[in-house]
Amino acid sequence: MPPATPSPEDSDREYFFNRISQLSGQAWREDPIYSPLYHPTGFIMSACSPSFYEEQVVPYAKEFPNSVHLETAEQWRATMPEGVLTGEFPGWRGVFRRTGAGWVFACGAIQAAHAEAVRLGVKFKTGSSEGAVTSLLFTEDKSGICGAVTADGQTHHADTTILSAGANSDLFLDFKKQLRPTAWTLAHVPLSPSEARTYKDMPVPYNIERGFFIEPDAATHQIKICDEHPGYVHMVSDPKTGEKRSVPFAKHQIPVESEARIRQLLQDTMPHLAERGFSFARICWDADTADRVFLIDRHPDYPSLVLACGGSGHGVNPMPAIGKLVVDRMEGKMEESLRKMARWRPEQAVDRDWWSLQGRHGAYEKVMEFADVKEWTRIGEGRSEKL
Numbered sequence: 001m002p003p004a005t006p007s008p009e010d011s012d013r014e015y016f017f018n019r020i021s022q023l024s025g026q027a028w029r030e031d032p033i034y035s036p037l038y039h040p041t042g043f044i045m046s047a048c049s050p051s052f053y054e055e056q057v058v059p060y061a062k063e064f065p066n067s068v069h070l071e072t073a074e075q076w077r078a079t080m081p082e083g084v085l086t087g088e089f090p091g092w093r094g095v096f097r098r099t100g101a102g103w104v105f106a107c108g109a110i111q112a113a114h115a116e117a118v119r120l121g122v123k124f125k126t127g128s129s130e131g132a133v134t135s136l137l138f139t140e141d142k143s144g145i146c147g148a149v150t151a152d153g154q155t156h157h158a159d160t161t162i163l164s165a166g167a168n169s170d171l172f173l174d175f176k177k178q179l180r181p182t183a184w185t186l187a188h189v190p191l192s193p194s195e196a197r198t199y200k201d202m203p204v205p206y207n208i209e210r211g212f213f214i215e216p217d218a219a220t221h222q223i224k225i226c227d228e229h230p231g232y233v234h235m236v237s238d239p240k241t242g243e244k245r246s247v248p249f250a251k252h253q254i255p256v257e258s259e260a261r262i263r264q265l266l267q268d269t270m271p272h273l274a275e276r277g278f279s280f281a282r283i284c285w286d287a288d289t290a291d292r293v294f295l296i297d298r299h300p301d302y303p304s305l306v307l308a309c310g311g312s313g314h315g316v317n318p319m320p321a322i323g324k325l326v327v328d329r330m331e332g333k334m335e336e337s338l339r340k341m342a343r344w345r346p347e348q349a350v351d352r353d354w355w356s357l358q359g360r361h362g363a364y365e366k367v368m369e370f371a372d373v374k375e376w377t378r379i380g381e382g383r384s385e386k387l
């Protein structure tokens with residue numbers, strides 16, 4: 001949760017991220033809806049390869065000069081309560097920001113925002129029938145958007161329609177290659193209640209090549225672990241154009257190669273958990289824009305359609321700021337520099353390389369294709385789900 005402050009020396013991109021961090025940071029720290037969900041436990045930025053360390057960790061350390069350098073296993077272990085980190089941290093080098101950073105309980109934040117919206121009079125339709133949008137609704141002459149159609153066959157008319165469906169947004173509209181649905185992978189490891197107490201309030205260690213984990217969930221005691229990599233796509237030929245594009249799908253398992261990476265991450269950091277069965281796994285889709293800046297704009301051809309997508313792996317931290325930007329854009333008062341950065345920008349995606357790493361590292365140092373995955377986990381099917 002960087003208490004970022006935009007400065008006049010910022011590039012347009014730096015200003016964009018500093019400004020939304022400033023807005024969201026204030027909400028996470030002070031807003032009664034969001035602040036209970038923010039855990040300022042500290043954050044560790046790290047890498048293993050010297051070149052990636054230079055590329056991303058050194059600049060991070062410069063930005064936060066009070067952060068503490070970590071290199072030896074003893075230094076790493078000392079960042080958390082005794083017994084949490086027992087690994088050798090082979091090749092790991094990082095910097096530890098003790099203050100002004102941490103993690104947010106994303107699920108709780110969505111529930112809190114939902115409850116507040118209901119309190120303010122918003123009506124929600126949810127579920128796989130009445131809550132599942134199957135298409136946007138076009139005006140009779142096809143020149144405008146006037147709502148949406150749901151799986152139960154209902155049409156919902158609206159003066160303004162906001163398309164904010166994450167990676168699925170790409171299924172509803174021709175985004176001219178501005179969105180690349182890309183998936184990451186995560187698993188949960190169950191802890192006992194007393195283990196969970198030991199792991200409480202731990203900082204978040206993030207290794208740009210290996211992944212990260214955050215403290216156990218307060219209710220379920222499961223610890224969530226993500227292996228970091230450039231992402232998986234699922235390329236499918238578009239029946240109309242013949243061109244391939246990535247299409248999201250749901251799966252409650254992860255590739256076995258991802259399980260192996262998660263176990264390697266545990267082996268490096270918490271080897272006492274490296275063999276423990278997983279209790280949960282998911283692939284998790286995001287929509288990457290070409291420059292990994294959000295897409296928040298009115299559609300140039302359909303002014304009644306507002307787009308709020310393209311989270312590009314940055315969506316959680318700025319959550320409280322995004323709604324404000326969307327409202328500002330709808331009311332025509334979005335800050336000009338933010339508007340420019342988040343605009344509809346197909347010119348950026350012409351000849352888009354779907355296999356671009358987009359600044360990420362890990363695994364085989366390439367974007368992976370789900371069709372090439374040979375084996376998936378079978379969590380909940382009698383294998384690897386027990387403590």
Ligand code: FSA
Nearest residue numbers: 184226312313314315316317360
């Ligand atoms: O919005 C977020 O902060 C999501 S968690 C981070 C992450 O897993 C990245 O590490 C990954 O590279 C990808 O962008 C998905 O999100």
